[in-house]
Amino acid sequence: EIISKKNSCNDNKEEKIKEESDKIVNSVDELEEQLESVLKNIVNKYKEIKLSGCQFNPxxxxxPKAFYDKLDKVMQTATAYNYKDTWKEIEEDITKKVNSRESKYxxxxxxxxLNYLPEHMQVILKDEIKRCQEDIDCEIENGSKExxxxxxxxDIKEINELLERCNLNQEKAIEFGIYKMARDIVLRMESQWDDGQNxxxxxxxxxxxxxxxxxxxxxEITRYYADSHNYLSNTFDKHHKNIISTFASNWL
Structure with a gap:
């Protein structure tokens, strides 16, 4: 009977220990889930940032440097891979954005x-940005010549084909050239009307x-044409009235 009581007591202790262990495990699981949720939110927050179209540094x-410094301390002591994976995802996202074609300009x-990134990222991306600047300078020079x-x-057809496939730097120069050509036509036409070269x-x-x-x-090209068309219509109306007036005065 005494032995039976001891066994029963031991069983109760084991059950209590197991219950406490289960509680600890559950608490750890909950903390890990909460941590994972927080880390995912941080990653998503950085992924939502867009560089293209920004005037100021988002x-x-x-x-990211401040977040990395805090995370780095944890990564030095923690064995969990969540922290390293989290930062890796953020780092890859920022690197991709900086290296994108939109950010190239x-x-x-x-x-x-760069000033807001960890030092190891600054070293890598600084060289990338320098290379992009060299590419842009070369592209601008070649584009300007073309x-x-x-x-x-x-040849306005060929000019239009270039306009449809050009880059941003070329586009402004092409449009400026087109407007100048159109304006020269308008000025030439006005001079021809004035000189009677109908x-x-x-x-x-x-x-x-x-x-x-x-x-x-x-x-602007459409406006040039509309103004010239109106001028032509007014000129013909004026001549038509003069003809009618002259005819009337001579024959009536």
Whole structure:
């Protein structure tokens, strides 16, 4: 009977120990789940940040460097892989954004982002940004030569083809050149009307009409044509009235 009581007592102790152990395990599991949720939220917060189209550094308010410094201390002592995986995901996301084609043309913004990154990332991305700057300089130089050669040919179909496939730097130069060509036609046509070169003026009007049809997405060209068309209509109305007036005064 005594032995039976001892066994029963031992069983109770084991059950209590097991219960306490289960509670601890459950608590640890809950903490891990909460931690995992927090880390995922942080990762998502950084992933939602976009560099393209930004005028100011979006990482300034939540510097990845500050988060990395805190996480690094934990990674030095913790054996869990969650911390390292979390930072790896954030680092890969930032690196991808800085190296993206959109960010390639935002060198100053990317340089600003560097100041808010951990040192090891600064070293890597600094070289990438420098290489991008060199690529952009080369691209601008080659692009400028291509635009200059195309504008000298004055073939509006080829110019339009270049406009459709050009980069951002070329686009501004091409549009400036197109507007200048159209404006030159308008000035030439006005001079031809004033000098009585009506046929030549009509030919210039046809040339401007072709400009309007090819460069439909450029509103200024449409305005040039509309103004010239109105001028032509007013001129014909004026001549028509003069003819009627002269005829009336001579024959009536």
């Amino acid at each position: 990482y300034a308010s939540n510097p 935002c060198i100053r913004l990317c340089e600003s982002v 635009v200059e050669q195309m504008m000298q040919k004055k 046929l030549a003026a009509l030919l210039s009007m046809g040339e401007l009409y072709r400009f309007k049809n090819i460069f439909k997405k450029m509103p």
